[in-house]
Amino acid sequence: xxxxQMTPPLDEAEIRRLRVGDWVSLTGTIFGVRDATLIRIFxxxxxxxxxxRGGVLLHTAPNVRRAGDRYEAVSVGTTTSARMExxxxxxxxxxxxxxxxxKGGLLAGSVxxxxxxxxxxxxxxxxxxxxxxxxxxxxxxxxxxxxxxECLWQFRFRDLGPLLVSIDSHGESTYARITxxxxxxxxxxxxxxxxxxxxxxxxxxxxxx
Amino acid sequence: xxxxxxxxxxxxGSGATGFYSAVEETAKALYIGALKDVPADVRAALARAYExxxxxxxxxxxxxxxxxxxxxxxxxxxxxxxxxxxxxYIGMGTGLRxxxxxxxxxxxxxxxxxxxxxxxxSSVCHPVTRENPQTNTGYxxxxxxxxxxxDVDWLEILCIPKGSGxxxxxxxxxxxxADGVAGIRRFVLESVVEAGANPCPPCIVGIGVGGSADLxxxxxxxxxxxxxGTRNPDPHLAALEDDLFAGINTLxxxxxxxxxxxxxxxxxxxxxxxxxxxNPVAVNMQCWRGLRATxxxxxxxxxxxxxxxxxxxx
Numbered sequence: 452x453x454x455x456q457m458t459p460p461l462d463e464a465e466i467r468r469l470r471v472g473d474w475v476s477l478t479g480t481i482f483g484v485r486d487a488t489l490i491r492i493f494x495x496x497x498x499x500x501x502x503x504r505g506g507v508l509l510h511t512a513p514n515v516r517r518a519g520d521r522y523e524a525v526s527v528g529t530t531t532s533a534r535m536e537x538x539x540x541x542x543x544x545x546x547x548x549x550x551x552x553x554k555g556g557l558l559a560g561s562v563x564x565x566x567x568x569x570x571x572x573x574x575x576x577x578x579x580x581x582x583x584x585x586x587x588x589x590x591x592x593x594x595x596x597x598x599x600x601e602c603l604w605q606f607r608f609r610d611l612g613p614l615l616v617s618i619d620s621h622g623e624s625t626y627a628r629i630t631x632x633x634x635x636x637x638x639x640x641x642x643x644x645x646x647x648x649x650x651x652x653x654x655x656x657x658x659x660x
Numbered sequence: 661x662x663x664x665x666x667x668x669x670x671x672x673g674s675g676a677t678g679f680y681s682a683v684e685e686t687a688k689a690l691y692i693g694a695l696k697d698v699p700a701d702v703r704a705a706l707a708r709a710y711e712x713x714x715x716x717x718x719x720x721x722x723x724x725x726x727x728x729x730x731x732x733x734x735x736x737x738x739x740x741x742x743x744x745x746x747x748x749y750i751g752m753g754t755g756l757r758x759x760x761x762x763x764x765x766x767x768x769x770x771x772x773x774x775x776x777x778x779x780x781x782s783s784v785c786h787p788v789t790r791e792n793p794q795t796n797t798g799y800x801x802x803x804x805x806x807x808x809x810x811d812v813d814w815l816e817i818l819c820i821p822k823g824s825g826x827x828x829x830x831x832x833x834x835x836x837x838a839d840g841v842a843g844i845r846r847f848v849l850e851s852v853v854e855a856g857a858n859p860c861p862p863c864i865v866g867i868g869v870g871g872s873a874d875l876x877x878x879x880x881x882x883x884x885x886x887x888x889g890t891r892n893p894d895p896h897l898a899a900l901e902d903d904l905f906a907g908i909n910t911l912x913x914x915x916x917x918x919x920x921x922x923x924x925x926x927x928x929x930x931x932x933x934x935x936x937x938x939n940p941v942a943v944n945m946q947c948w949r950g951l952r953a954t955x956x957x958x959x960x961x962x963x964x965x966x967x968x969x970x971x972x973x974x
Contacts, residue, residue: 472717487790513741514781525779528741531825531858554916555825555858576721576916577825577860578740578949579728585735599794600781613720617918626857629919633853633911640907641846 454612460505461549463569469616471623475573476612480591481552483511483604485530489538491595492546499603500594504547509575510535510554512600515590522590527606528580531555532572540564552611554578556626557618565620572618574625575611586611665757666813666959679758680766682961683815687770689965690819691746691796692778694953695738698729701888702864702925702950709862709915709922718920722862725915725948739949743780744821746771746802749885755813756959763815764804771795771802783824805878818954820885826863826947829855832877835939844869844941845904851943852908852924857917860947862925864888865908868942869897871932880944883928885952890928897929904929915948925950 454476457465469475482503491497510532514525532553539561542548549570551557554577565571575583586608594603617625668679698706706729710722732739748767752758775782775796784801785792796802809816831851835843848867855863866884868876891898905927914920925948934940955965 511741512781512783514738514743514779516779526738526741526781530742531828533858534828554860555856556917574916574918576724576728578742578823578947579724580741581732581735581737581739582724582728584737585731599792600783613724615717615721615918625918629913629917630853630856632919633856633913636911637849637853640849640910641842644842644845 459507459549461507462505463549466549466569466571467620469571469619470621471616471619471625473616474613475616476610476614477507477552478609478611479607481507481509481606481608481611483509483513483527483602483606484535485510485512485601486534487598487601488595488603489535489542491598493538493541499546501592501603501605503542506546506548507550507552508542508548509552509606511604513604515600522593524584524587524590526580527584527587529554529575529577529583531577532557536561539570540568543568543570552614556624559627562618562622562624562627565618566622569620571616571620573614574617575614583611665755667757668959668961678961679957679959680762682957682963683763683766683817684770684773686817686955686957686963687748687767687819688774688777690817690953690955691771691774691821692780693965694819694821694951695740695743695780696732696736697953698732698739699887699950699952702948703729705888705925705950706862706948709925713915713921715914715920717918718914718922721915721918721920722922739951740823740947741781742823742825743775743783743796744823744951745784745827746796747805747820747822748802749805749807749818749820751807751809751816751818753812753814753816754808754810756815758815760806767802767804767817768797771797813959815957816954817957818885818952820952823860823947823949823951826859826945829859829945830877830880831943832873833941834873835941837937837939839939841900843939844900845907847941848904848943849907849911852913853911855945856913859945860949861913861917862915862922862948864946864950865904865924865927866944866946867904867927867929868940868944869929869931870934870940872934873940875932876940876942877944879930879932880942883930884944884946886928886930888926888950892929892931894931897931901927901929
């Protein structure tokens, strides 16, 4: 399969060329963030100690081993993105982030923000940390170490991919499409009933004695 | 029933202290082991899914999952970064005279040592201050569930370091009896759609039916950690397992929620009798890792890894 090779920092034109269904591979600096990191930036109002413009973020909190004054990776994987939904617009608008790598997808607010500011969501296989770690070259720096393991991680990856473009900058989301299909099929399954069994008589809510 | 009970140390070995340090060592090994190794039944189910899957995106993603398991084996490393919430299910042989409080202590120490010595990420924190003690332990964590196994003189430990992606997608509803089986079925299907991509599908969907609210959720988790291929012994519930497995796999959610035929690797139901006024149903899922690791510790402190079966599922 052909992967589009990309090297951060990324500009808007590169991002706008990507479409849902494309496969991407990334080489270069990728910043690891998650709940506590983003809460610090947005809810506690602290400026990140690094410039995130054109940057690629990874929703993560790795397992690491201390080696002198540095950290070595034990296992770097990806966490569920939906928890960080409310931070997407701010990351794109105020910090110039161009791509977020995550698993499980983001919701409608993020799809709109990506369309408006020029961003993409790249799906990686959640739980595939052994695979992901083999693409990691180095932990370049660790900012906000007091948030361990939810620090602001600065990783260098080589050929991290294939990553699937699942939310693009044109308002398309694979997750939204799959969810819509699943809801339609769910209605069909409920109507059909198990083994031809019809719908039950309507019952009063539980709560008696 | 046995007349005699064996006190650790009676059979020679390294004495009572040796037994509890064996529990500690075993807890440490199981915690790390569960994070590194994918159970054989789960591997087989993933391989079958890869063969059967018709979506090319889904095949690509399942291929990465299978490659990831190989890499974890080859490099002797963690399958996933999430070190989970440590949960231990203990099967206490009634023929063994042990101090449960010391066993609990040993499980906690083993968890802390795994975290420090491996080292593992600490995924456990205070629920309000969010302070992370960096040990993967804290007040009431590890969670420990006790069961008693008649007529045997060993202790079994089943370790589930439960990942948050799947655990966050947990559901409970106290349905009225009039909703019947159709209500159970509907709630489970709706929950799987609601969970969507988040629990790292393809999942093992665990369902609790009956009991009280707390028991129903506990049963759903028990169901999610049952080996793939096992069935509920009650034919009514086994039929519902089959029906829901087929139904869930027509939803098209697919691996990682990016579309495909494989949304569930298995559907398991555990049940209990319930109150005449309600029809509780709970859903708790395992991600594709299907993680679980077990060992049996004998009175002399000897540990056998991989043994399982005594911790009853239901």
